[in-house]
Structure formats: C-alpha cells, structure tokens
Amino acid sequence: MIELKGINKTFFSKSGKVEAVKNVNLSIEKGEIFGVIGYSGAGKSTLIRMLNLLERPTDGTVTVAGNNLSSLNEKKLRSARQEIGMIFQHFNILWSRTVRDNIAFPLEISGISKEDRKKRVDELIQLVGLEGRENAYPSQLSGGQKQRVGIARALANNPKVLLCDEATSALDPKTTDSILELLTEINKKLGLTIVLITHEMHVIRKICHGVAVMENGNVVEEGSVLEVFHHPKEPITKDFVNQLSEPEEMKESIAHLAASNDGELVQFTFIKGKTGSPLVTDLIRRYDVEVNIIQGKISHTQDGPYGKLSVFIKGSQPVIDEALAYVRGQGVEAEVILND
C-alpha cells in the first residue's frame, strides 16, 4: 500500500544543512497498522509528512495506493491526498466551524453535494461516537472529542491510508487508550492502512503490527512488533522496550538484591503461547533451586501476548546453569541480568 524508496530529506537553512531523513526504505502492507517510533528530532515527523507530500523528499520515491506522489502535478496531487487522511497532535480543527461543519469540510473540498455531505457526516459522527455533539464548537469539546472530530474528518473521503502524527501525545492516558481503541476498530472495520508516529512505546505495543525505530534520520530497526519487542537489537530500541518492562522500582530492587543476596537475577521473556506455561513451578520441581519473583508483566500486542518475568534464583551455580538451559529449551528466553 505504501512504498518508500531511497528517501532523503535535507533542509537548507542559514545555519547550514540538516539531513532530517536519510536513505529510508519502507514497505507497508494494506490493512497494516505501522508505527514509527523515535525521540523528538529523529525525523519521524518529516517522514510522515512525506507520505502525503506535505514535505517533498529531496530524493527517492513515495508510492501510496499505486500513485507515485512525487510525479503528480498539483491538481492530481490534491486528488491523491483525498485518499490519504491525516490526524494531528494538536487536532488542527477549525474553531470557527461546528463539529458537523468541520467533518463536512473535506467533503466540501471534494465537491460532494450538500445532501450527500449531511448523510456522510451523520455516519461519521456515529462511527467516532460523537452523537449529541454535532452542533458544538471545538472550544466546547475535550481533547479526546477534538481528536474524534479529527479522525472523522480524516475518514470523510473514504481514504485508503490514515496518517497519525503524534495523535495521542497531547491526550491523557485514559483518553489515549480510547483513541487507540477507536483506531484499532477503524482498522478492522474498514481495512484501513494506518501509519502512526509516536515517542510512546505503549502506543506501538497496543495497536501496531509493524514498527520502525528512527534515530538521527535513519531507520535503525524494523520488523513486526512482537519480533522487535522480543529481540531488540539496537540500544535505542532496547531503551524503548525497557520503557514498558523496566520501571524505576525494578532498578531499585535490583540494586537492593545485588547488595544482599547470593544467586542470579534472571529475566525470562515469553512470547505467544509460552505466556501461559507454569515455568516457575516446573523449575522448582525439577531443580534444587529457590525462585524469588521480583516482577512480572504480560503485555498484549496486536500479534499476541508478550511477557517478561524477572526472578532471583538461588542455588549452586551448576544447578542454576542447568535450570536456565532447561528454560531455554522450553522456548523461553533467559537473560542473566546480575550474578554474584
């Protein structure tokens, strides 16, 4: 559905040139929810703006829904853009229009008749759950409601692709979740391809199928969400993954244990079916070890659950090694974080 080939974007300014995006190649399948994660300044904002040519790439080709966007003239580009919806961090809805008129705006642009506009707007209001707020002005809406208007507006012309530019970054956690649920629902119901950029790993974890990690304008790592969560290769990816699984208390308890105990601190990583297996019970029954659970967590991704369990294993070294070999044999990853 989306194909990026050899994309570079260089900005020239008085203070010199800035290479915002460097040689990015990406391929995003139809119906996929694809996330791009990176810290601010990584180039992800520029990247997503090149998907509808709000930014023109310096080199490379952008193909969306079969259109090579960079080759289109102004007029054709405008109609191609009607097939690519976009939502924004700060919603960017018109304060001078009501909810209804904001959603009707893209329909006015594409020249839909007044009657058909009304019908379509009613459908969209229902789809995003804004019934009863049709005639409110944006200033009377909450952040979550404003983003719902943004989503309805982006979907008005039945686009094939939805671009989300930090769509939940200005929202509180609860509202973020409700917007993410709405996006997932739309993805399933309409088979819409969604590309989102974010700096929050839980957004990727919750709704994405595929993910690309960006750093300094480069895509440094890419793959399915489960794969990247399970085997993060780059240090920055590990940082992002740890955002979810290693809160501050964990680090404190590790420090505490290191000072007071003999044994090994091990982190097990489970994916898919393995999250249900009684691994700890198995360990204690089969080997002469004590297992002390420090922390555990199962996260759900679009491709299945993914779990991490940190345990402190006490026992003689050979037995511990044998036990860990057994664990690995079960298809669970075991990483020794600390040993004395």
Place this chain on the structure above:
Amino acid sequence: MTESLFPNVNWENMWEATLQTMYMTAISVLATFILGIALGLLLFLTAKGNIWENKFVNGIIAGIVNLFRSIPFIILIILLIPLSVYIIGTMLGANAALPALIAGAAPFYARMVEIALREVDKGVIEASQSMGASNGAIVFKVLLPEAMPALISGITVTAIALVSYTAMAGVVGAGGLGNLAYLEGFQRNNPDVTLVATVLILVIVAILQVSGDLTTRAIDKR
C-alpha cells in the same frame, strides 16, 4: 430651548452634514474592508513560508503599504487632489474625498489583516492541505473565516480612524461634520456649532465601536 442654547445651529444643515459624514464613512469603510483584505492577503500569502511565497511581489506591496501609511493624511488629501479630479471630476463634495479616504485607510487596514492572518494556526492550514484543499479553498474556507473576529475588530478601529479622516477631508471641502465645524463653527466664531458637530461625531464613533464589539463577540467561537 435649543434656540437659546445653540443660537447659531442650523439643524437642517447639521443633519445634512451628519448624513454626508455617514455616507463618506460607510463607503470608505466598505472599500477599505475589501481592498485592505485583498492587500493584506497578498502580503500574507507572498511572505516567506506561505503558499504564494514571492519575495519580489511581497517587497513591492509592503513598500506601497508603508509609503501610504507614512504620509500624514492631510497631506495625502492634497497630493491626491489630481486623482480625485480625474476620477470624480471635481475636488469638492463627499465623493471627491473618497479616493483619499480609501488610499489612506486601506494600507493601514492591510497591515492589520496581515497580522490577523498570521495568527491563524499553521496546523489548520497544513491539515487543509493534507485534505487536498486548493489555495482558493484555503483562503476562503480557512484563512478568512478563522481570522474573521480579528478582521472585524480591525475594521472597527479603522472605521473610527476614518470618521476622523472625514473631518479632516471636510476642511479641504468634502462637506460633512468636519467641514461644518470648521467653516460655520471655527471661522464664523460659533462655538455652539462646533460643539454640536463634535457630539454628533462622538455618537457616530460610539455606534461604530459598540456594533463592532458586538459582532466580534458573536462570531468568535474560540
């Protein structure tokens, strides 16, 4: 009663002068609104980073606007007498004052329009582009409606400035309350005429201010 308080006021002339002032103000406000928005839009759209970015056009318009804004109005009227004679056919009367009034006020308002447009959220323009909006749609469906409260409060300020411009124009023969206050009031030493003319001008200004404020408040949904 009025006879004894304002012995020298000819109420018929006074009313006629009021109508002339209102006529000059109304026509010049309308023309200034349209011309100022056109100039302001051009200034805004051709500025750096906007949809018609063009350094050359922007420089020329900015130059003209600044030039006309810098010339004191009373001098502008005199400078524009040949233009008035060319367009209207005479240098006397309310119509003859209109070219100078508009030339004086439109550049002033154009700057306010430019500022109002710059206040429109860039993100909203970007969102419209992402929907495939043409430049025309961005101007008429996004920029102008979103800037409307500021455009209205700007034209209110300009309209009040125009009332005082009409008084100045009156001194050089345009008619209206300024003309009456100067010729009948000042030169013939009838202070009561000057007083009544001033009060009437204040009433016109107050009506403009209040209706401008009410309109701004009604359309501002922020």
